[in-house]
Structures are given as structure tokens and as C-alpha cells.
Amino acid sequence: MFIVVIRAAFWACVVDIRNFDVNVHGLTLSGPTLIFSSQPASIDMNDVDPEFVSEWLGVFSVHDSTGKEVMAHYRYYMPEDRVLLRELIQRLRRPRHSESVG
Template sequence: MSSLSIGIVIYCLTRWLQIPYGWAVFIVVIRAAFWACAVDIRNFDVNIDGRTLSGPTLIFSSQPVSIELGDVDPEFVSEWMGVFSVHDSTGSEVMAHYRYYLPEDRVVLRGMIERLRRPRPATSVG
């Protein structure tokens, strides 16, 4: 997916903006270098601590968000094209792409997302 998006950017720069191919590649490389220097990689960390999930939001430069897992409704848990998103009742959201994490961490994250997507059994009081 990443290679495809870079290819699309280079295509757009060369085709629509009439930038020579070498300059288009240079622009993409400079953008990647800027991104690598400007973004704090620790903002991509996802932490599961007991019943709390902390992690990045859509804007990776912002501070991580914490969500109480007991406050997550299964309809607000989604997975699409390798990206997972978890919302709580206050509107806080943890969103990340599985490819940012090690394979063994992906297994843990996918398992947690699957558990969150299942409806909880109703409890009766009485």
C-alpha cells in the first residue's frame, strides 16, 4: 500500500504538475525525510494496560489518547485495509495501521480488536 501511494504521488507530480521524474522522486524523498524528523515515533505506540487502551489518533503528531475498554461499544470498533479504529462513548479514538507494529504485536492487536467487535452478553440485575 505504501509503495502504491508513493507511486501515485510521483505519477501525479510528473503527469499533472509536469515535474520531471527525477525532481518528483527527490520531492517524495525530501517529504519522507521531513516526516521522519518531524514525527515523534513514540506517538505510534499502542499500549494495553489492564482495561485501558492508549495510542495514536488520526493526527500522529498529537498526544496519544487513552480509552477505557469497558466504555467501547462494538459498533465503534472497525478494521479496514489494515487500519483499526476504536472509539469510546466520549468520542476519543485510537487509530493505527497494523503495519507499524512487529508481527507478534499485530497478533495481540488483532485479537484485542476481534474481542472488542463481539457484542457483550447482556447482564441482568435482579
């Protein structure tokens, strides 16, 4: 129990929790880069291929062709925000259908 308290105190002093926010502005997705990092990144959702989107054990990861990545654990967010994040991730995981000229 003591270790949990020390770890929580460390994170409270070192990490700015606002940097864990995931934001969508137009076609730009911004958020944390690593699970334990508070450095935010921004990626262009038009530059995200479905193979660059993953979910595993409650962690989601999205990266673009330049290698910039937004990655976080769903449990960091409120339940209603988790629903929105899961919907966004599912949408990004679907292959885009190119329009055919016929």
C-alpha cells in the same frame, strides 16, 4: 523516489515515533488518534461498544462514547505485535453478553 526520501526525512524530523505505540494498561487503551498524527489518546475499553470498533484496509479504529479515538494502520507495527493488535480488535468487536439473573 526523491519524493519518498523527502517524505521520510520530513516524518523523521517532525513525528515522535514513540507516540505511535499502542498500549493496554488494565482497561485503558492508549495510542495514536489519526493515522498521520502523533498525538496519543486514551480510552476506557469498558466504554467501547462493538459498533465503535472497525477495521478497514489494514486500519483499525476504536472510539468510546466521549468521541476519543485510537486509530492506526497495522503495518506500523512488527508482525508479532500485529497479531496481538488484531486479537484485541476482534475481542472488542464481539458483543458483550450481559449476565441474566435467573
